[in-house]
Amino acid sequence: MISVKEKEATFKEELELIFDDTIREFTRLCVIFSPDYFFEDCPASTSGKYHPIDELGPDGTIIHTKKVVTVAYELCRAMECEHNRDEILAACIIHDLRKKGKVSTTGHTLKEHPNLAAELVEEVQSDTQMLSNKSFKIIKNSVGYHYGQWGTDPWVKPLTEYTLEEQCVFLSDYIASKKCFSVNYRRGIHNGIGL
Numbered sequence: 001m002i003s004v005k006e007k008e009a010t011f012k013e014e015l016e017l018i019f020d021d022t023i024r025e026f027t028r029l030c031v032i033f034s035p036d037y038f039f040e041d042c043p044a045s046t047s048g049k050y051h052p053i054d055e056l057g058p059d060g061t062i063i064h065t066k067k068v069v070t071v072a073y074e075l076c077r078a079m080e081c082e083h084n085r086d087e088i089l090a091a092c093i094i095h096d097l098r099k100k101g102k103v104s105t106t107g108h109t110l111k112e113h114p115n116l117a118a119e120l121v122e123e124v125q126s127d128t129q130m131l132s133n134k135s136f137k138i139i140k141n142s143v144g145y146h147y148g149q150w151g152t153d154p155w156v157k158p159l160t161e162y163t164l165e166e167q168c169v170f171l172s173d174y175i176a177s178k179k180c181f182s183v184n185y186r187r188g189i190h191n192g193i194g195l
Helices: 005-011 014-018 021-032 061-078 082-094 114-129 135-146 164-176
Strands: none
Touching: 005 014, 005 061, 014 021, 014 061, 014 082, 021 082, 021 114, 021 135, 061 082, 061 164, 082 114, 082 135, 082 164, 114 135, 135 164
């Protein structure tokens, strides 16, 4: 079983990029309430078709998520949605937390995982009522629509109808899955110090 401390430490740097205390705490709770398998054995791709080799191991989705946050941090400025950067970064951290389901039964990515991650956002908001309606909507929708044209119901609409925030999360996810990015992450090591 993965401890709360281990889950928090995994995304410590990414959470610190969120300036708003409430949005940061909300995102931290989503991380804490995510399935343990995400932190134990969750390759970003089991086929190797859609993600680079560094994302194919047990830490693959963690590495991928860190890349997505890195891309989004810069991309939201270029897309002129920097005023909602905290919500965008929250959505990027949350978007794949249920990649293999609420509980991993098949060991593979579920096509409906954007909906499952959006449900996580709903569950934490329902329990805490932490977020404003605006922040909740941006985070939930950006998580739900992060699959772009490959999304499934209820998260399907033309890319031309995406908000800037939804586009930013989708594009960050898409770009980060390419072979041109890397991040420095090893299990059990945080800022060069063992956990």
